[in-house]
Structure formats: structure tokens, C-alpha cells
Amino acid sequence: MPVPMPLPPDSVVEIVPTLRFQWEEAQQAYVLLYPEGMVKLNESAGEILRRCDGKRTVNDIIEDLQHQFPDAELDGDVREFIEVAREQGWIRTR
Amino acid sequence: MSKAGSVPGDEPIPLWLLAELTYACPLQCPYCSNPVDFARHKDTLTTSDWIDVLQQARALGAAQLGFSGGEPLARRDLSDLIGEGRRLGYYTNLLTSGVGLGEARLKALKKAGLDHIQISFQASSKELNDFLGGASSFDHKLKMARLIKAYGYPMVLNVVIHRRNIDEIAHILEMAIALEADYVELASTQYYGWALINRDQLLPSRHQVARAEAIARRYQERLVGRMRIFYVVPDYHENRPKACMGGWGNVFLTVTPDGTALPCQAAGQIPGLIFPNVKQASMEWIWRDSPAFNQFRGLDWMKEPCRSCPERLKDFGGCRCQAYQLSGDATAADPVCELSADHRHVVDAVDRADEAVAHGHTEPPPLLFRNAKNSAALDG
Numbered sequence: 001m002p003v004p005m006p007l008p009p010d011s012v013v014e015i016v017p018t019l020r021f022q023w024e025e026a027q028q029a030y031v032l033l034y035p036e037g038m039v040k041l042n043e044s045a046g047e048i049l050r051r052c053d054g055k056r057t058v059n060d061i062i063e064d065l066q067h068q069f070p071d072a073e074l075d076g077d078v079r080e081f082i083e084v085a086r087e088q089g090w091i092r093t094r
Numbered sequence: 095m096s097k098a099g100s101v102p103g104d105e106p107i108p109l110w111l112l113a114e115l116t117y118a119c120p121l122q123c124p125y126c127s128n129p130v131d132f133a134r135h136k137d138t139l140t141t142s143d144w145i146d147v148l149q150q151a152r153a154l155g156a157a158q159l160g161f162s163g164g165e166p167l168a169r170r171d172l173s174d175l176i177g178e179g180r181r182l183g184y185y186t187n188l189l190t191s192g193v194g195l196g197e198a199r200l201k202a203l204k205k206a207g208l209d210h211i212q213i214s215f216q217a218s219s220k221e222l223n224d225f226l227g228g229a230s231s232f233d234h235k236l237k238m239a240r241l242i243k244a245y246g247y248p249m250v251l252n253v254v255i256h257r258r259n260i261d262e263i264a265h266i267l268e269m270a271i272a273l274e275a276d277y278v279e280l281a282s283t284q285y286y287g288w289a290l291i292n293r294d295q296l297l298p299s300r301h302q303v304a305r306a307e308a309i310a311r312r313y314q315e316r317l318v319g320r321m322r323i324f325y326v327v328p329d330y331h332e333n334r335p336k337a338c339m340g341g342w343g344n345v346f347l348t349v350t351p352d353g354t355a356l357p358c359q360a361a362g363q364i365p366g367l368i369f370p371n372v373k374q375a376s377m378e379w380i381w382r383d384s385p386a387f388n389q390f391r392g393l394d395w396m397k398e399p400c401r402s403c404p405e406r407l408k409d410f411g412g413c414r415c416q417a418y419q420l421s422g423d424a425t426a427a428d429p430v431c432e433l434s435a436d437h438r439h440v441v442d443a444v445d446r447a448d449e450a451v452a453h454g455h456t457e458p459p460p461l462l463f464r465n466a467k468n469s470a471a472l473d474g
Contacts, residue, residue, distance in 0.1 A: 035209075
């Protein structure tokens with residue numbers, strides 16, 4: 001499988017429309033729902049994907065998260081997760 | 095296909111609700127997962143009964159909702175139920191043969207909010223497909239699969255795999271590519287109910303399984319990022335059992351057409367258990383407190399060799415129904431496990447399959463098709 005090029009930081013990202021992203025009260029977590037399956041997201045994955053709304057760029061998302069979690073060093077982790085999410089087919093660029 | 099799971103130690107949540115709306119079906123597949131005595135069970139849940147079930151299960155945390163049967167399209171209120179499911183926040187899955195579907199219906203289901211359609215084929219050739227289904231359906235299925243994609247649904251193409259179609263696996267995958275399926279489930283026949291009756295005609299040989307697995311792997315590698323292919327070797331060909339349903343009463347809840355609540359579709363056959371009915375009890379009581387759903391929860395019910403087995407948290411001792419079917423004891427280890435005292439039943443069945451395949455496919459007795467007449471006859 002060819003290694004995809006990393007996303008340029010000004011890419012606008014969104015959750016792939018055939019997936020459903022939602023908060024599940026019973027699981028106290030965000031989940032991704034797809035045909036006959038579900039991924040329960042940990043807190044940071046949920047916070048990142050919540051912002052992949054088809055309006056924000058990767059940079060916007062990082063900035064926004066940095067604002068919410070000022071003490072965290074999260075730039076590298078967010079970029080890495082976004083690449084993984086893209087490889088998994090959860091998000092795409094607009 | 096990867097199923098939703100919960101972490102051991104958590105309070106179990108019925109993440110998966112399977113609504114078996116009706117046992118009516120235009121097809122007669124001889125491996126049907128419906129109970130052998132389905133003909134005596136009537137569709138007694140009304141639209142409002144079902145809506146009540148959906149609401150209660152959603153409140154318990156159910157997130158995936160499957161509409162199944164029989165053929166769920168045989169229910170006229172299907173769109174209403176899908177609409178309610180979607181409104182409640184479920185991901186809605188329709189598991190259908192495609193028979194009874196047409197463009198107007200597809201449009202109505204889309205409007206109601208249906209998220210995904212799983213369409214089943216019996217084979218990739220018209221002749222075998224129509225033989226196994228007991229009705230002419232292949233051309234219609236092709237047409238419906240194309241329409242499902244045209245309407246923008248994600249599509250799972252499901253084919254139940256067994257001795258008669260396993261050698262066509264490459265052809266099946268080519269068909270799936272041509273139809274632009276997003277996911278393909280090469281669902282190895284599970285030997286319960288109708289399939290158990292027909293096991294000596296359906297179980298593939300070791301050689302067939304090895305070949306099919308190699309072909310499936312090749313296609314999986316080739317189609318990364320385009321199409322997801324799920325193929326799990328039939329458990330009879332393994333020496334460790336499957337983690338059936340992700341554990342009894344752990345993630346999965348089925349409601350049958352007459353309102354019986356089951357931890358899996360085959361559980362109704364286990365003697366001594368009284369399965370609750372949604373018309374008499376709340377879903378919360380059924381899931382959390384009913385004796386039947388608690389019977390095989392956790393590890394306390396296990397006996398040796400499971401009780402002290404280091405793998406007991408991985409496979410939960412396998413399938414309770416299979417243990418009952420093959421060893422006569424629902425608390426025994428699943429005989430698929432080579433540590434089970436009854437493992438030889440499984441090995442013998444595979445040996446017989448090897449021999450039958452070596453001598454050709456058409457040996458008697460013929461397949462017993464799933465229909466109301468045969469159901470009544472078997473029910474005695």
C-alpha cells in the first residue's frame with residue numbers, strides 16, 4: 001500500500017459522510033458508527049473528531065484544542081491522530 | 095465484521111439490538127439462522143410494540159439497530175420503524191435478501207433515514223443462487239444492488255459460504271467489485287438450526303477452506319482502501335472456539351417476531367431457560383435482571399476445562415448453543431475447542447466433509463430447504 005502524503009496543515013477536514021459521529025450517553029464517549037460496527041473513541045480522539053466539521057483546517061483544530069487545553073503539548077499528537085484517522089477512512093479533506 | 099464491544103468489567107450495555115421483524119421470507123435457504131420450528135411462531139408484535147422496544151433499548155444504550163427476519167421487507171411498517179430508529183439516534187441497518195425491494199421502496203426507506211443496507215446473495219451465479227434460495231432472485235438482486243449504490247447507501251454484500259459455493263469465492267469477490275460493494279462479508283455458515291440439519295451437505299472440506307482463505311487474503315491485500323472483505327474460517331475448522339456474541343448477554347440482544355428476547359438468535363433451543371417476552375417485561379429487567387440473560391454471564395457458570403483456562407476471558411468458553419448441540423450440555427466447553435471432551439464430533443464432521451468433497455458434491459441426502467412445510471414436519 002502506498003504511504004499517503006501527510007495532509008497540508010491548511011487542509012479542511014471532515015468526517016466521511018457514510019459514517020456517523022455522535023455522543024453516546026450510556027458509554028460516556030463519542031463513537032463512530034458504520035455498517036454493523038462501532039468504534040468507541042477515547043476522550044482526545046473524540047475532541048479532535050468533533051472538530052473535523054468540514055469548516056476547520058488542521059491548523060484551526062490544533063489552535064482550538066490548544067486554547068481549550070493550554071497546558072498540553074498536543075501539536076504532534078493531533079497531527080498523528082489525523083493521519084491515522086485518514087488512513088482508517090474516518091475523515092477526508094474537502 | 096468488527097462488532098461493537100464493551101470492556102470486561104464494565105456494566106454490559108446491549109450495544110447491538112437485532113429486531114427480527116418477521117419469519118416470513120420468500121426464500122428457503124437451507125442454512126437459515128431462524129429456528130427450525132419458526133412456522134409455529136407468529137408475528138405478534140404490533141408497530142407500537144416495536145417502537146416501544148426501540149425506545150427502551152435505546153435508553154439502555156443500544157446504538158446499532160439491525161432490522162432482520164425472515165425478510166424484513168415483508169413488514170409493511172418497516173419505514174415507520176426505521177424512521178423511529180433513526181430519530182432515536184440508532185445507526186439503522188437493513189439486512190435483506192433484496193426480494194421485495196424496488197425503487198419506490200428504496201426511496202421511502204432513504205427518506206425514513208435508513209443508514210445502510212446489507213444485501214445477501216446465495217452465490218455469484220444465477221443457477222446456484224436461485225437453487226439455494228429456492229426461488230428465482232438473482233437478476234433482481236443484481237438490479238437492487240446497483241440501485242442501493244445509486245441511492246448513496248453504504249452497501250454490505252453478504253454471501254453465506256459453504257461447500258456448494260466456497261469454490262466460487264474469487265467469482266463472488268469479482269461480482270462484489272463490479273457492484274461496488276463497500277464491504278463484503280463472506281459469512282461462513284454457522285451450524286445451528288437449519289444449517290445443522292444440513293451440515294453434512296454444507297460443511298466445506300479442509301482443502302476448500304485453505305484455498306478460499308488464500309484467495310480472500312489476496313483480494314483483501316489488493317483492495318485495501320477500496321473494499322473491506324471479511325472472511326472468518328468456519329469454526330469447525332479451528333481448534334479454539336469463537337468468542338460467541340462477544341459473550342452471553344454482553345453486547346447483543348435479539349427480539350424475535352413474537353417478542354421473545356434472546357441473547358443470540360440460536361439461544362431459544364437451550365432447554366431449561368425461560369426467555370422473557372417484551373410484552374410482559376421491561377427491556378431493562380430483561381437485560382439486567384432476567385435469569386436467562388444472566389445464566390452464562392461472567393465466568394461462574396464454567397466448568398473444566400474452561401474454568402481454569404487462561405483463554406477463558408478471550409473466548410468465554412465459546413458458544414453455549416454449540417456446546418448444547420454437540421455435547422448435550424450448555425455449560426460444557428464449546429466442542430470446537432480441542433480441549434473439549436467432545437471435540438471429536440467436530441473433527442468427525444470435517445473428516446466426513448473431506449471425504450464427501452473428494453467424491454463429488456451431489457451425494458444424498460438432499461438439502462432440506464427452510465420453509466413452513468418442512469418446519470412443521472420437523473416440529474412434529
